[in-house]
Amino acid sequence: MNLYMHNVPGRLRVRIPSLKANPLCAKEMEAFLAMIEGVKLATANTVTGSVIVNYDPHKADPQEILDRLQMQGFWAPQAAQTGSERRTEDLALKASRIVGKALMSLFVKKAIEGSPFAALSIIL
Numbered sequence: 001m002n003l004y005m006h007n008v009p010g011r012l013r014v015r016i017p018s019l020k021a022n023p024l025c026a027k028e029m030e031a032f033l034a035m036i037e038g039v040k041l042a043t044a045n046t047v048t049g050s051v052i053v054n055y056d057p058h059k060a061d062p063q064e065i066l067d068r069l070q071m072q073g074f075w076a077p078q079a080a081q082t083g084s085e086r087r088t089e090d091l092a093l094k095a096s097r098i099v100g101k102a103l104m105s106l107f108v109k110k111a112i113e114g115s116p117f118a119a120l121s122i123i124l
Contacts, residue, residue, distance in 0.1 A: 004050075005066070009057040012065055013050055016075055020049035029074055036065060 004015035019026055026044035033042035033053055038060025044051040053065055069075035 007062045010055060012053040012055065012062045014053070014066070014069065014075060015048070015050040017049055018074070019044055019046055019051065021046055025074075026051075029069075032068075032072055032074075033065070036060060036068060039065070 004013075006013045016029075019029070023046055026046050029044050029051055030042045033039050033051070036055075038056045038058075039053055040056060041054045042051060053062075055062070055065065066075060066077065070077060
């Protein structure tokens with residue numbers, strides 16, 4: 001799973017795979033984020049593997065929060081995706097599945113209809 005980051009003023013969500021099924025990491029991350037000036041609340045979810053940080057946009061900067069997460073080893077920005085990148089990746093995956101199913105269906109149909117050569121013609 002890739003990392004994912006989304007920010008609107010006052011709310012930052014970061015998906016971090018190491019949080020999944022890891023309550024100790026979640027508690028450490030929440031405690032660490034609570035020490036940052038301007039952070040109102042940090043809630044780590046071990047089911048989704050994400051942390052939501054509610055902050056005062058006048059006192060805390062989301063980039064600073066991310067930088068601190070990175071310095072502590074919780075977050076790696078080179079692996080992070082924005083929402084639009086993630087949606088594009090999801091759409092590409094869905095499209096490849098649809099094309100794969102269509103080709104398999106066509107292959108099976110040709111194989112049932114006639115000779116193995118008809119099915120082979122689809123591959124070539």
